[in-house]
Amino acid sequence: MTSPSRPASASSKVGAVFRVTSGNFLEQFDFFLFGFYATYIAAAFFPSANEFASLMMTFAVFGAGFLMRPLGAIILGAYIDDVGRRKGLILTLSIMASGTLLIVLVPGYQTIGLWAPLLVLLGRLLQGFSAGAELGGVSVYLSEMATPGRKGFYTSWQSGSQQISIVVAAALGYGLNVWMEPAVVADWGWRIPFALGCVIIPFIFILRRNLQETEEFANRTHRPTMREVMATLVKNWTVVIGGMLMVAMTTTAFYLITVY
16 A cells, blocks of 8 residues: 555646646746846836946846845755755745746836836745745656656756756747737737746646655654744755855856856
8 A cells, every 4th residue: 555645646747747847847937037037028018228237236136035045945945854845835825926926017118107126026035935945846756756866867857857947938038029019028028928838837736635645754754943943054054155165157058158
């Protein structure tokens, strides 16, 4: 008799991988779109007499999302360790969805003035806060559900879903440029890929609600508190700083190649 808390068959494991990485796909899809359409976002929310200054303000807001990732990793990561992978990943998806909806629905600077860039900044902060725990949470789930000796293979699907999101986001951008006039894309067409991301949010919620908790987490007898998490970070601060620097290096190179 198999345990109900962990997928047993090969087909159920494939389904579990798809359900957990679908949210990661959406998170990264929204991140990439902001970079792809930075020029249009700059014109809509950060207008300036100097086009370069406008673009730099957009990139600053884009970067603000990355500054929120460590906070999300600590706070939401501790939450995921406390309540479980399934509930935690549903929460990260909810926060990311809120940030994406803000960016899609906020009118431009010409309509609501300073509220436009402030609300877009809030959306980016929510996205970054969510992504900080989403990437780690998905990786941990995949590692815990993996069959013996195949943790690397299962965990690699977290990165794999990111590559798929790049291809989809780029394909949508190419399609818009082919089907729409440049002026239309600049005016409102750039919002379409973000809107499509919002449309699939309900389906991803359904997928995540059907996630089964991993057996490894269900068998845990101790759930670390926030105090214990912070104490561990302080105690191992050299490892934490080293890890942050390595991630910063790879992330910078990754976005430079894929987005810019």
